[in-house]
Amino acid sequence: MKKNYLLTPGPTPLPPEVCEALARPIIHHRTPQFQAILKEVGEGLQYIFQTKNDVFILTSSGTGAMEAAVVNLLSSGDTAITVEGGKFGERWTELCKAYGINAKVLKVEWGKAVDPKEIEKLLKQDPTIKAVFVTACETSTGVDNNIKAIAEVIKPTKAVLVVDAISALASVDLKTDEWGLDMVVSGSQKGMMLPPGLGFISISEKAYKLIEVSRSPRYYLDLRLAKKAWAKTDTPFTPAISVIIALKAALDIIKQQGLENIFARHKKMADATRKAMLALGLELFAPSAASEGVTAVKVPQGIDGEKLVKTMRDTHGVTIAGGQAELKGKVFRIAHMGYINEFDIILGISCLEKVLYQMGHKFELGKGIKAAEEVFLK
Numbered sequence: 186m187k188k189n190y191l192l193t194p195g196p197t198p199l200p201p202e203v204c205e206a207l208a209r210p211i212i213h214h215r216t217p218q219f220q221a222i223l224k225e226v227g228e229g230l231q232y233i234f235q236t237k238n239d240v241f242i243l244t245s246s247g248t249g250a251m252e253a254a255v256v257n258l259l260s261s262g263d264t265a266i267t268v269e270g271g272k273f274g275e276r277w278t279e280l281c282k283a284y285g286i287n288a289k290v291l292k293v294e295w296g297k298a299v300d301p302k303e304i305e306k307l308l309k310q311d312p313t314i315k316a317v318f319v320t321a322c323e324t325s326t327g328v329d330n331n332i333k334a335i336a337e338v339i340k341p342t343k344a345v346l347v348v349d350a351i352s353a354l355a356s357v358d359l360k361t362d363e364w365g366l367d368m369v370v371s372g373s374q375k376g377m378m379l380p381p382g383l384g385f386i387s388i389s390e391k392a393y394k395l396i397e398v399s400r401s402p403r404y405y406l407d408l409r410l411a412k413k414a415w416a417k418t419d420t421p422f423t424p425a426i427s428v429i430i431a432l433k434a435a436l437d438i439i440k441q442q443g444l445e446n447i448f449a450r451h452k453k454m455a456d457a458t459r460k461a462m463l464a465l466g467l468e469l470f471a472p473s474a475a476s477e478g479v480t481a482v483k484v485p486q487g488i489d490g491e492k493l494v495k496t497m498r499d500t501h502g503v504t505i506a507g508g509q510a511e512l513k514g515k516v517f518r519i520a521h522m523g524y525i526n527e528f529d530i531i532l533g534i535s536c537l538e539k540v541l542y543q544m545g546h547k548f549e550l551g552k553g554i555k556a557a558e559e560v561f562l563k
């Protein structure tokens with residue numbers, strides 16, 4: 186008998202309250218009933234984003250919110266910095282290129298965090314730079330960038346800071362207003378414990394000024410339309426009604442637990458996962474900047490990384506993520522974000538031990554689980 190467990194950095198498992206909300210009969214969106222839900226989720230998102238500014242809900246995956254940031258802030262011919270330390274950093278560059286924006290690419294070795302001083306240097310060299318695009322948690326490499334320190338070097342300049350927090354939101358602490366993050370974009374299927382389908386975006390005053398003058402072509406992703414509708418607690422187009430109703434259920438869970446406790450739980454799961462991997466004689470891919478939401482681990486010599494992930498999934502029902510792009514077959518990634526708890530982690534490590542053992546990796550069985558248990562007992 187096979188049971189399925191999802192330990193991937195998106196989609197993540199759904200709490201029963203979210204599944205129940207998704208199963209309810211649909212309601213119409215231009216009704217006081219739905220408007221009350223929109224109002225409540227709007228306030229809930231402000232709590233999660235740690236901002237007093239409006240947070241808009243888009244019907245798209247996270248990339249739609251990234252594209253909305255690019256087209257609303259900039260115009261063809263503008264210059265922006267994109268920080269590339271993994272597959273999702275590269276997406277910022279690709280989006281800029283698609284709209285004729287001159288992307289100054291700051292390449293960071295995969296597995297390392299960006300040095301904020303490098304961003305500062307580029308900004309000093311070229312005062313026409315209008316925006317800096319970074320990734321909070323670079324899900325492809327398991328790295329958390331130091332967003333607070335990055336914000337400090339951008340704040341005194343004319344540029345706006347745009348943060349991809351698609352996997353970081355509700356798993357890694359991001360103080361939007363306190364740190365001065367101009368645009369924070371996210372999606373529903375990671376730390377937010379929802380299915381894919383929603384994009385979120387918060388906007389500062391500084392960013393609004395750019396939105397007003399952007400000449401980029403846009404229609405569905407026009408944030409001016411979103412802002413106008415939001416002033417009347419509405420959306421410009423038919424929203425993903427059921428996912429928004431489920432968002433209310435997810436926000437209720439998050440509010441009940443409290444953000445501080447949620448971040449502490451993620452930290453502990455990350456610590457347990459890392460200690461377990463080291464105990465199994467494995468090497469972390471990003472030891473100097475390991476993420477609190479996902480751990481990337483090097484596939485040991487002589488082991489087929491793709492086969493490892495496939496066997497865990499197809500034989501045992503435990504889905505972890507493999508490596509993307511240039512890391513294909515070279516790393517595997519275990520998510521510890523959203524509706525994943527300590528016993529899911531123990532289960533994931535247990536399955537990993539079994540398959541690694543069968544594949545010939547030499548270690549003492551149970552050592553990974555023991556290391557994780559010791560962290561959880563603290």
Ligand SMILES: *Cc1c(COP(=O)(O)O)cnc(C)c1O
Pocket residue numbers: 195246247248249273320322323324349350351352372381
């Ligand atoms: C998942 C992810 C994305 C892509 O989001 P989609 O919802 O698949 O469009 C972008 N950036 C980061 C950091 C992610 O983790």
